[in-house]
Amino acid sequence: MAVKTYIKNTFGKWRWVLYSVGLLIVLSLLGFMFILLGGRFVVDDQHFVFSESTVLETEDGNEVVKLYDENRTYVPLETVPEHVVDAFLAIEDHRFYDHSGVDFWAVGRAFYRDITTWSKAEGASTITQQLVKNTALTNDQTWMRKTKEVMGAIYLERQRSKDEILEYYLNEIYFGNGIYGVEEASQTFFSKSVSELSISEGALLAAMPRAPNYYSPINNEERALERRDLVIERMYQIGMLDAETARHEQGKTLGLNLGETKESPWLSSYIDLVLDELEDNYHLSREEIYTGGYRVTVGLDPKAQEIAYQRMQQEEFFQGSQEGVEGATVILDQETGVVRAAIGGREHNRGDLNRVNVKRQPGSTFKPLAVYGPALEESLYHPYTLLTDEPIDFGNYNPRNVDQTYDGEVTMYDALKDSKNVPAVALLDEIGVEQGLSYLRDLGFNIEDQGLSVALGGLEDGVSPLHMAALYRTFAQGGEYIEPYTILQVENRHGERLDSPEPEVGRLFSEQTSWYLTRMLEGVVTEGTAAGGQYPKEFAGKTGSTQHPHHDGGVRDAWFVGFNPNYTVASWIGYDVSDEDHYLTAGSRMPTALVDTIMTDLDDVRGFQASFSLPEHVDDLEPPVRLPEITDLTANVSLGFLDGLYVDLNWSDDTDERINYDIYREIDGEVEKIGTVTGESRYRVRQVQMINNPSYYVVPVNPLNGEEGEQSNRDSAF
Numbered sequence: 145m146a147v148k149t150y151i152k153n154t155f156g157k158w159r160w161v162l163y164s165v166g167l168l169i170v171l172s173l174l175g176f177m178f179i180l181l182g183g184r185f186v187v188d189d190q191h192f193v194f195s196e197s198t199v200l201e202t203e204d205g206n207e208v209v210k211l212y213d214e215n216r217t218y219v220p221l222e223t224v225p226e227h228v229v230d231a232f233l234a235i236e237d238h239r240f241y242d243h244s245g246v247d248f249w250a251v252g253r254a255f256y257r258d259i260t261t262w263s264k265a266e267g268a269s270t271i272t273q274q275l276v277k278n279t280a281l282t283n284d285q286t287w288m289r290k291t292k293e294v295m296g297a298i299y300l301e302r303q304r305s306k307d308e309i310l311e312y313y314l315n316e317i318y319f320g321n322g323i324y325g326v327e328e329a330s331q332t333f334f335s336k337s338v339s340e341l342s343i344s345e346g347a348l349l350a351a352m353p354r355a356p357n358y359y360s361p362i363n364n365e366e367r368a369l370e371r372r373d374l375v376i377e378r379m380y381q382i383g384m385l386d387a388e389t390a391r392h393e394q395g396k397t398l399g400l401n402l403g404e405t406k407e408s409p410w411l412s413s414y415i416d417l418v419l420d421e422l423e424d425n426y427h428l429s430r431e432e433i434y435t436g437g438y439r440v441t442v443g444l445d446p447k448a449q450e451i452a453y454q455r456m457q458q459e460e461f462f463q464g465s466q467e468g469v470e471g472a473t474v475i476l477d478q479e480t481g482v483v484r485a486a487i488g489g490r491e492h493n494r495g496d497l498n499r500v501n502v503k504r505q506p507g508s509t510f511k512p513l514a515v516y517g518p519a520l521e522e523s524l525y526h527p528y529t530l531l532t533d534e535p536i537d538f539g540n541y542n543p544r545n546v547d548q549t550y551d552g553e554v555t556m557y558d559a560l561k562d563s564k565n566v567p568a569v570a571l572l573d574e575i576g577v578e579q580g581l582s583y584l585r586d587l588g589f590n591i592e593d594q595g596l597s598v599a600l601g602g603l604e605d606g607v608s609p610l611h612m613a614a615l616y617r618t619f620a621q622g623g624e625y626i627e628p629y630t631i632l633q634v635e636n637r638h639g640e641r642l643d644s645p646e647p648e649v650g651r652l653f654s655e656q657t658s659w660y661l662t663r664m665l666e667g668v669v670t671e672g673t674a675a676g677g678q679y680p681k682e683f684a685g686k687t688g689s690t691q692h693p694h695h696d697g698g699v700r701d702a703w704f705v706g707f708n709p710n711y712t713v714a715s716w717i718g719y720d721v722s723d724e725d726h727y728l729t730a731g732s733r734m735p736t737a738l739v740d741t742i743m744t745d746l747d748d749v750r751g752f753q754a755s756f757s758l759p760e761h762v763d764d765l766e767p768p769v770r771l772p773e774i775t776d777l778t779a780n781v782s783l784g785f786l787d788g789l790y791v792d793l794n795w796s797d798d799t800d801e802r803i804n805y806d807i808y809r810e811i812d813g814e815v816e817k818i819g820t821v822t823g824e825s826r827y828r829v830r831q832v833q834m835i836n837n838p839s840y841y842v843v844p845v846n847p848l849n850g851e852e853g854e855q856s857n858r859d860s861a862f
Contacts, residue, residue, distance in 0.1 A: 472487060
């Protein structure tokens with residue numbers, strides 16, 4: 145009884161202590177379960193899908209630019225040398241492989257400092273905790289944030305292996321100046337991959353994450369060197385390095401080899417085209433492009449891009465009534481149709497108005513597309529077909545040649561060469577506007593204009609420089625049209641190639657028509673409105689300009705579109721807004737000269753093909769026949785032993801042996817054609833008539849179209 149009473153009294157005396165201990169154990173178990181289970185609400189798998197830089201590169205693998213929110217190139221742990229990993233472990237968490245996410249001894253020390261100093265000082269964070277903080281939490285120094293950090297670290301260690309966590313950490317850490325991860329840091333500070341780093345170089349990178357800007361070797365080399373040596377000392381103290389190696393590595397300089405930061409303002413227009421194409425054709429949002437770690441191979445010719453940009457800075461090509469004359473130049477590859485260069489403005493920045501895509505009235509550059517090409521597709525017309533060249537009123541439309549001169553009749557070749565307006569409008573009137581535009585509409589160009597002003601490029605909406613280049617490219621490619629594109633292939637961060645849409649392909653004109661137009665446009669460059677350039681090889685193209693609506697004699701849009709066997713280039717010059725005060729003071733000679741200098745410069749680098757190649761099964765176009773003016777015809781009587789009496793007609797020799805010469809005799813006002821010779825400058829009249837003293841003259845005739853030249857002077861033999 146006494147024992148029971150003693151036990152009862154003793155339990156009664158200590159029961160609150162026992163209850164308290166039990167409660168503490170229960171609460172501890174609940175707290176432990178809360179930490180274990182609560183971590184899943186702190187850490188999410190998506191936190192470890194890191195933002196990676198998307199890289200644009202050329203076909204030969206040269207990097208063009210990186211696009212990123214965070215400048216990072218992810219690398220697997222096995223590519224990071226052991227001594228680089230050791231450097232990070234030594235200075236940040238040398239017990240990393242021994243703890244379960246939290247180093248409780250270190251936590252205790254840090255907690256004691258927090259209590260004694262009544263502050264929230266950082267410290268005691270393992271690599272796992274740092275990873276959780278950097279990916280899932282804020283940088284607020286609060287006990288609640290630290291609690292979440294511990295919860296997340298313990299949870300993460302139960303979900304991922306140590307090597308996985310270390311790989312995430314090495315790719316996530318920030319090195320200042322927008323640099324994330326050891327690979328990008330290595331490229332930035334040493335211009336080589338992390339796999340090539342020495343011990344001292346790895347130690348320098350490990351020295352930085354604690355305070356990236358403070359320990360940055362760019363900001364303070366002395367401070368960075370001191371911190372690097374501390375890392376090496378820590379590696380020695382915990383047995384990662386022997387004394388000799390540690391001393392040797394500490395004796396090295398920082399050995400920086402900073403990657404060059406090149407300012408490339410000429411790239412912005414091209415990059416904008418690539419970004420648009422990634423969105424439209426690959427359905428990637430801008431956020432995904434800047435964070436997804438894609439490798440995009442583009443068709444850029446960096447030299448062409450830079451040359452075009454530099455030439456577009458020259459004021460001589462941009463003459464206007466006010467400052468702010470703008471321009472756009474685009475270069476396409478003849479064979480593939482890929483965009484090799486694109487300048488969307490003289491000082492274009494990413495996201496600005498990209499003028500290579502802005503529709504403008506194309507002026508006379510539209511004539512081959514809407515008039516001469518469609519006419520040649522019909523069997524009734526040929527490059528040397530004669531067209532009307534005299535003032536004509538087409539109802540309310542009264543086109544006139546720019547120089548106000550008219551030849552009565554002119555070949556299609558010469559009408560294009562000299563950019564005559566009336567023959568183009570008259571020809572479109574013959575074939576019909578619907579027929580003229582049908583070829584472009586078949587390619588998807590939504591041109592709703594109905595009037596004859598279409599012949600001169602007077603369109604409601606116009607055509608962009610990019611599409612003008614694409615259309616002219618067809619002439620040397622047998623009529624095949626390819627929708628312009630910049631991207632050759634796209635790979636995701638895992639090296640898997642994305643499905644790429646095939647470029648849209650169609651046909652503008654037949655092979656024969658396209659070749660005829662190529663030859664005719666060569667004539668524009670050699671002897672027409674685009675003559676006088678310095679480019680030394682075969683080149684074809686067309687000038688164009690549009691009249692300013694508010695200033696008589698002013699120009700609104702100035703164009704040149706041309707091509708050689710390798711590249712097609714289109715250039716537009718003008719104001720973004722043309723009002724009474726803004727007009728060009730020169731016309732198409734500006735873009736013509738601009739393109740000439742670009743192609744001449746580029747030929748020095750690329751060595752373009754010298755001449756166009758005649759396609760198989762296509763008839764070449766004979767050079768135009770130029771009829772001579774004969775003013776020195778002579779008629780002389782001669783007597784031959786066998787021929788008897790005859791009259792010798794002679795005139796100046798002409799180099800074109802294709803010309804026919806019709807010989808005429810006139811007696812008392814009656815004219816008789818008595819013969820024809822080809823490629824000769826003499827004719828023998830054997831049936832001599834001495835009565836009434838006949839006179840003779842010659843008329844040159846173009847064998848390609850029957851065009852007759854002016855009559856020669858007359859001469860008599862008696």
